[in-house]
Amino acid sequence: MRNPLDPAELNAAMENVHRAGMPGLFAEIRDGDQVWRGAAGVADVATGRRVTADMRHRVGSITKTFTAAAVLRQIESGQIGLDVPIGRYLPQLVPGERGDAITVRMLINHTSGLAEYLPYAYPSLKAFPALADTGPQSLDDNRLTRFHPTELIEMGVSAPAVGAPGGTPGVYSNTNYLLLGELLEKVTGTAAERCITRNVIERAGLRDTELPAGPYVNGPHSQIYEAWFGMIDPPRDYSVYDMSWVGPAASLISTVTDLNRFFGMLLAGEIVSPSSLAQMQRTVPVISQEGRTIDYGLGLHPMEVPGRGTFWGHGGTVWGAGALAMTSADGKRQLAVAVNLQRWNRLDPSGRPRPHPIDDALAGLYRVAMC
Template identity: 35%
Template sequence: MKIVSATVIAALTATLACPAATAQQDTLRADTEAIRQAGGIGVLTRVDDQHGTRSVTAGVAERNTTRAMPAATHFRIGSATKTFTATVVLQLAAEGKLSLEDSIEQWLPDVLQGNGYDGRTVTLRQLLRHQSGIFDYSEDTQFAADMYTVRGFSEHRYDAFTAQQLVGLALRNPPRFAPGSKHEYSNTNYVLLGMVITKVTGTPWEKQILDRILRPLNLRETTLPGHDPRLPTPYVHGYELLDGSPERTDTTEFTVSWGDAAGALISTAQDLNTFYRALLSRQLLPPDQLRQMQDTVPVGFDDWPGAGYGLGLVRFPLSCGGAYWGHGGDAPGFRTRQGVSADGRRSVTIFVTTRTAAIEKATWTLLDHALCGR
């Protein structure tokens, strides 16, 4: 693959003239290139803070071309969707329309029953914090065969799912643990939260995200694709190493309805940074709800050392002291990593068009450097 050298699109002029800002830009450029060298086919990094914007790209937008990564590319942000969903749930709690201690059964009667499940014993707070014990539908054996193998993806990439179908996939498998006894990530939790939002408001969860977050923040490039398998322009191609093939498969086009309220959103780096900065600067939630969102439990992921999971928001330690907040997201061929300072003043988004362990390590390095001001 021909390598396109990192390019800089900076809204900083006078700021970048100072040595410290120039050094930070050099580090951002080097860290972005390191992600490409770790296996990223295309990489986009964007930093927004009170001084302006820095955006760096490396690699290409499509294999076997020289087309650079567009700075305004649309991207499948996967589980970063969860922070949007959690924000709506917490807004509804602030309005007194639901309580986080409500059970699933209270809002979705008989939806979580059978095979060891009891909706009366699982609360909305446990869903938000991944402490429900509900099996992750994306780990279901048949679902994995349909979506994560070369043959399965080819045959099922345009399959459409309803929320009820996704929950049904999960319930074919027994609970992982008793509700509240531990933490384990499960996309099913946020599909159920989307169903609760719809039940409480009488309108689809997608409309609530649109009306409560996207429109107020003017996030015009963030979309809810439904059953449309295409990305808005400009876009980049995603590539995934699926089971059964030694080569990466172009996974750009697929129906992401199986992500639902857990992972269906499409966005841009600019919109994501705007959203997370607004969230941490208390533009979207009252202080009490933001405090609850940031009340974390330890995460046992090897890839997330020292991390804590709150209510749709993750706390990550910084090497310079303190911590940052965010939520990553993965979809086949698309990796999003995001971080925002505790005061909401600086936010960083990274898009990478493939996924490897080496890429993951390199993205954490970039986030740490950028949020520590290095």
């Protein structure tokens, strides 16, 4: 009988990504009780230090699934209403008619119509993420900047709306999840990071996952390299970076093992109730930050895999780091992959990313990992 986790095949797929230009990557793949962990490449291009599969890593917007789960647990306890207007909880942050029209659900599934604050916090990025008139200067200017979430929220709320509340397709916006962080603090009386840690991270028994306020990654980790579409050449290390610019939207640190444990428990109904999980899996069309239309639920999105059906999970990027975690609907097959280079594609004259060998190599790895 064929091994569902062929080590030679998985190692070859990982090495292909490294040879295509990724400095380092690591992964954990699960199939039932079988587990494979692997790594390829380097954690530090200057010293040649190797990556290992147990490294802690910034996982970007995978944080949103944790934040959504924390909100749903408060909904289950009656502290928050899923379809209650956000203005009832945070009238000073989303005032007037918009506060009355935008519900908690619309924040979680990105149909609020609230704009992304990022181009306003990082002026040189302008029309983030992929227009030719952007530049990387703001990344260095804000390396150790401490933002207050309400400062960023005000930027997003005061910017021109990107849609009507509840309209589809929605538009992916970190403003929504910073508001959810403020909502958690309002109803629990504790910082959002502490609420998410207590109600989600600790509930799942995750030993190497944390929602940090500071700029450092504790424990064994890789350097992380940002290329900003070829405008930073060679790519620059951003492993030390104050993560208050994304907070409960994208600042989580985790490991591939913890990510698989979390998503396995979530899809088994062990983090939120089965009825809450069903709400998380109700999707609407949303335009991603890359300009693609995706199906998006409450902090989860599906991926159809030929021969294996539907996988659920989330991906994420921050400056220099990326990750993807997906679990099959039946919970049997799981993938968690972390990479230490971002925005490797150069841009064409219209501002669109050009194809890069890393793209095909990653797609090949995902096929092997999920099929």
